[in-house]
Amino acid sequence: MRLLQVLDPHKYYKLGITTSIYSPDTLKSSGNRASIYLGNVVTQEIDVMGRSKSIDNSYKANLLEKHWMPPINYEFPFCVVTKNGKQTKKYAQRSHLNKFHWLILSHKDQGLHCKYCALFASGSGGGVQTNTPLKRLVKQPLKAFDDLLGEKGSLLTHQRNKYHQMSVEAGKSFLVTYHNPDLNVANQVCKQRMAQVKENRDRLRPIVSRIVLCGRQNIPLRGHRDDGKIILNVDKNEQNTVVANQEGNFRALLRFRIESGDSNLRQHLEVANSNATYISKIVQNELIDTCKDLIQEAILARVKEAKLFSLIFDETTDISHTEQLSLSIRYFYNGVIKEDFLTFCDTYEMIHFEDARAERRLTGVKLPRIVEDLCFKFDIDLAWCVGIGTDSCSVMASETKGAVHELSKKATNAKRCPCNNHILNNSLAKSSKVSACRNASATMRKVVAFANASAKRHKVFEEELEGMALQGICETRWVERHDGHLQFQGDNLVKICNALHRITTWEDSKTASDAQCLRHVLCSSEFIIASVCLNDVLGTTVSLSRFLQTSSIDLKRATDAMKDTIFLLKQKRTNSDVVFQQLFSESKEIFEQLDVEIRLPRIFPRQKHRENNQPGQTAEEYFRKSIYIPLLDSIIADLEERLSPEVLSLFNLGVFLPKTVYSEVDLVAVREAVKNYTELLHRPHISTVLSEFQLWVTKWKREVESGNKVPEFLPQVIEQCECVTQIYTQI
Structure with a gap:
C-alpha cells in the first residue's frame, strides 16, 4: 500500500538579487x-x-x-x-x-x-x-x-x-x-476564583461561536462603524437604529443572539468594562488567528502520522495587488486521500531584498526558498515529500532554474507532478501563434466589450440574440473560453452582425464608426474561417478540460485522457483534407447568411509577413494550409513536449494496479520502483517485493474468478486494500 500512496501525489491544480532564509525571530513576528x-x-x-x-x-x-x-x-x-x-x-x-x-x-x-x-x-x-x-x-x-x-x-x-x-x-x-485546571491550588482554595473562570469562559463562548460561524459561511465580520459599546436597545430611538445599521455582521449576530434569549451575553455586554468586552476588531483578529492555529495544528498532526506527502503551491496577484503564494498539502490518512490548504503568504514580505530600490522579481530560485521557509515554520520534513505540484510556467518548470528543480534539491524523493489541465491550457494558448486565430479571438473580445460598454448597446444585442447576453472570452478558464467562442458561430454570428448594423445608424458618430469597423471584421473571410477552426479544436478539447477539473481523478486517468485527445487531434491532422472540407462547407453557409463573398488575401511572389501559398489555389486549399493545419500542428507539438518522459515515468507505479497476469515488463517496472523509493521503504530487498507482487497478482486473479468487481483506479484500490496492509506491507 505504501507504494500505491505515492502513485498520485497531484491531480489538479485550482505560489542578481539574493534572498535570505527566515530566522526564528522573523517567523515569530508573523503571529x-x-x-x-x-x-x-x-x-x-x-x-x-x-x-x-x-x-x-x-x-x-x-x-x-x-x-x-x-x-x-x-x-x-x-x-x-x-x-x-x-x-x-x-x-x-x-x-x-x-x-x-x-x-x-x-x-x-x-x-x-x-x-x-x-x-x-x-x-x-x-x-x-x-x-x-x-x-x-x-x-x-x-x-x-x-x-x-x-x-x-x-x-x-x-x-x-x-x-x-x-x-x-x-x-x-x-x-x-x-x-487539569481543577487541580490548581488557587482554584481549590478559592472556589470563587474557579467560578469566575467558568463565567469568563461562558462569556467568551458565544463570541467565539459567532466568529466561527462567519468564517464557515464566508460572511464578512465588520461594517462601517465597529468600535465602541454595542447598542442593545435598537428600537428605542432613531439614532440607535442608524448606528446599528452601520455596524457589521458580527455585532449584528451578537445582537440577534441576545434577542433570542442569551441572558449571559446580554449581562456581559452591559456590565463589562469597555476594554473587556472582547468584541473589538483586535480581539476578532486574535480569535481568528487562534482558529487558524488550531486548524493548522490538526492538519499537521495528520500529515506527521501519514508521513508521506506532496506539496502543491502557486503564486498569483490578488484583487488587492498583493502577490500571494498559496501552499496546500496532499497526503493519505485513514484510508482517504486528503488535500488540505495550509497557508498563504505575501511573497514580497517573505523575501529579503538586499537593495530596497531594486526590481522585485520572483524567480525560480526565490519561490522554493519561500516554500522551504514555510515547511521549516510548520516543522514539515521535506525528506518525506514525494511529489511537487505546480503549473507549467517557466518559473516553475524550468529544468535549470525552475522552482521545482530548486526545491527538489532539498526534497530529494519528490517527483514533479504537473497540473494536466494547465498543460492543456498552455498548449491551447499556442493557437495565438497562428495570426488568424489570434486576431479572431481578439476581435471577439472587442465585440463583447463593445456590447457591454453601455446599457443601450447591451439592449440591442439582447434583442437580436433573443435574450442571450454576450459572455467574455476568458483567457484561463478554457471551458468558459469555448462557450465564449460558441457565441460567434452559425446563426449567432449573423445576429451579432445585425445588431452591429443597427448601431451603425445611430447619431453617435464614434459608436457608429466602431460598430461599422467591428462588423467589417466579423464579415471577413479570415475571421469566419478562423472562428470555425477554433471551434473545431476547442470542441475536441472541451470535454477533456471538464474532465480534468473534476475532484475525483487520479494522475493515470488524466494522462490517458490527454493521450486520447492528442490521438484524436493527430487523426484530424492526418485527415485534414476531409475534415476541413466539412468545416469549409459550414463556413459557406455563414457566408451566404451574411451575404458576403469568400475572398482570398492578396498573394505576392515574395511575401514575407503572411502565409504565402502558390497562386491558382482554391480558397479551401489556402485556408486549410494557412489556418487549420498550422493550428493543429502547434497544439499537438506543444502537448507532446509537455508530456515529457519525466512526467510519464510517474506511471511506473501503475504496475501495482489490480491485474490477473504479469509479464517480465511488469517485473522490470517493480524493480525500478523499488530502486526509486528504496529510502522511503526502509531499503527492502528486491526479492521480497517481487514475491509480494506475485502474491498481489494472485489475489486479484482469485477475486476475478470469484466474480467480484476489481477496482480500476487508485482511490478504489486503496479503499479496498486497507484491510490487507499487514500482508502487502511494501505495496
Missing part, C-alpha cells in the same frame, strides 16, 4: 502560535528566559510538550577539538536527544538547552530560587560536544544537579495543573 511553529522557535524563547521575559501558560506548555525536533537529514552542529596536535570534529547527536528527555537542540544557536531549567530554574522568571550561577544549558547554549556523556560528562553532571531535578518536578507539576 502564528500553533504548537508546531512554537517548536521551531523554542530555542529563541529559551535563550531569553533568564532575562526576565515572561510568557503565558499556553505558550509555555507548547514549549515543553511540542518543541522542535531536528528532521532525519538534519546536519547536527559540531565543535573542533585539538588533541595531540590533531583536530577532530565532535558532533551533537540524535541519540543524545533520545537519551535525555529534557535536552533540546537550538537550531538558531547551534547548541543544546535544558527546557525545564530554562523555564523554571531562573530566578527572574519566577522559578526556583538558587545561588548556582545558571549559564550552560540554561541561559547559554552548550556548544562543547566533546565531553557530553560519561559520569563526569556535561549532561549527566547537569542531570544530577538539585536545581535541575527541582525544575523538572516544577515543569511536570505545571503541565498537570495546566491540563
Whole structure:
C-alpha cells in the first residue's frame, strides 16, 4: 500500500538579487502560535528566559510538550577539538536527544538547552530560587560536544544537579495543573476564583461561536462603524437604529443572539468594562488567528502520522495587488486521500531584498526558498515529500532554474507532478501563434466589450440574440473560453452582425464608426474561417478540460485522457483534407447568411509577413494550409513536449494496479520502483517485493474468478486494500 500512496501525489491544480532564509525571530513576528511553529522557535524563547521575559501558560506548555525536533537529514552542529596536535570534529547527536528527555537542540544557536531549567530554574522568571550561577544549558547554549556523556560528562553532571531535578518536578507539576485546571491550588482554595473562570469562559463562548460561524459561511465580520459599546436597545430611538445599521455582521449576530434569549451575553455586554468586552476588531483578529492555529495544528498532526506527502503551491496577484503564494498539502490518512490548504503568504514580505530600490522579481530560485521557509515554520520534513505540484510556467518548470528543480534539491524523493489541465491550457494558448486565430479571438473580445460598454448597446444585442447576453472570452478558464467562442458561430454570428448594423445608424458618430469597423471584421473571410477552426479544436478539447477539473481523478486517468485527445487531434491532422472540407462547407453557409463573398488575401511572389501559398489555389486549399493545419500542428507539438518522459515515468507505479497476469515488463517496472523509493521503504530487498507482487497478482486473479468487481483506479484500490496492509506491507 505504501507504494500505491505515492502513485498520485497531484491531480489538479485550482505560489542578481539574493534572498535570505527566515530566522526564528522573523517567523515569530508573523503571529502564528500553533504548537508546531512554537517548536521551531523554542530555542529563541529559551535563550531569553533568564532575562526576565515572561510568557503565558499556553505558550509555555507548547514549549515543553511540542518543541522542535531536528528532521532525519538534519546536519547536527559540531565543535573542533585539538588533541595531540590533531583536530577532530565532535558532533551533537540524535541519540543524545533520545537519551535525555529534557535536552533540546537550538537550531538558531547551534547548541543544546535544558527546557525545564530554562523555564523554571531562573530566578527572574519566577522559578526556583538558587545561588548556582545558571549559564550552560540554561541561559547559554552548550556548544562543547566533546565531553557530553560519561559520569563526569556535561549532561549527566547537569542531570544530577538539585536545581535541575527541582525544575523538572516544577515543569511536570505545571503541565498537570495546566491540563487539569481543577487541580490548581488557587482554584481549590478559592472556589470563587474557579467560578469566575467558568463565567469568563461562558462569556467568551458565544463570541467565539459567532466568529466561527462567519468564517464557515464566508460572511464578512465588520461594517462601517465597529468600535465602541454595542447598542442593545435598537428600537428605542432613531439614532440607535442608524448606528446599528452601520455596524457589521458580527455585532449584528451578537445582537440577534441576545434577542433570542442569551441572558449571559446580554449581562456581559452591559456590565463589562469597555476594554473587556472582547468584541473589538483586535480581539476578532486574535480569535481568528487562534482558529487558524488550531486548524493548522490538526492538519499537521495528520500529515506527521501519514508521513508521506506532496506539496502543491502557486503564486498569483490578488484583487488587492498583493502577490500571494498559496501552499496546500496532499497526503493519505485513514484510508482517504486528503488535500488540505495550509497557508498563504505575501511573497514580497517573505523575501529579503538586499537593495530596497531594486526590481522585485520572483524567480525560480526565490519561490522554493519561500516554500522551504514555510515547511521549516510548520516543522514539515521535506525528506518525506514525494511529489511537487505546480503549473507549467517557466518559473516553475524550468529544468535549470525552475522552482521545482530548486526545491527538489532539498526534497530529494519528490517527483514533479504537473497540473494536466494547465498543460492543456498552455498548449491551447499556442493557437495565438497562428495570426488568424489570434486576431479572431481578439476581435471577439472587442465585440463583447463593445456590447457591454453601455446599457443601450447591451439592449440591442439582447434583442437580436433573443435574450442571450454576450459572455467574455476568458483567457484561463478554457471551458468558459469555448462557450465564449460558441457565441460567434452559425446563426449567432449573423445576429451579432445585425445588431452591429443597427448601431451603425445611430447619431453617435464614434459608436457608429466602431460598430461599422467591428462588423467589417466579423464579415471577413479570415475571421469566419478562423472562428470555425477554433471551434473545431476547442470542441475536441472541451470535454477533456471538464474532465480534468473534476475532484475525483487520479494522475493515470488524466494522462490517458490527454493521450486520447492528442490521438484524436493527430487523426484530424492526418485527415485534414476531409475534415476541413466539412468545416469549409459550414463556413459557406455563414457566408451566404451574411451575404458576403469568400475572398482570398492578396498573394505576392515574395511575401514575407503572411502565409504565402502558390497562386491558382482554391480558397479551401489556402485556408486549410494557412489556418487549420498550422493550428493543429502547434497544439499537438506543444502537448507532446509537455508530456515529457519525466512526467510519464510517474506511471511506473501503475504496475501495482489490480491485474490477473504479469509479464517480465511488469517485473522490470517493480524493480525500478523499488530502486526509486528504496529510502522511503526502509531499503527492502528486491526479492521480497517481487514475491509480494506475485502474491498481489494472485489475489486479484482469485477475486476475478470469484466474480467480484476489481477496482480500476487508485482511490478504489486503496479503499479496498486497507484491510490487507499487514500482508502487502511494501505495496
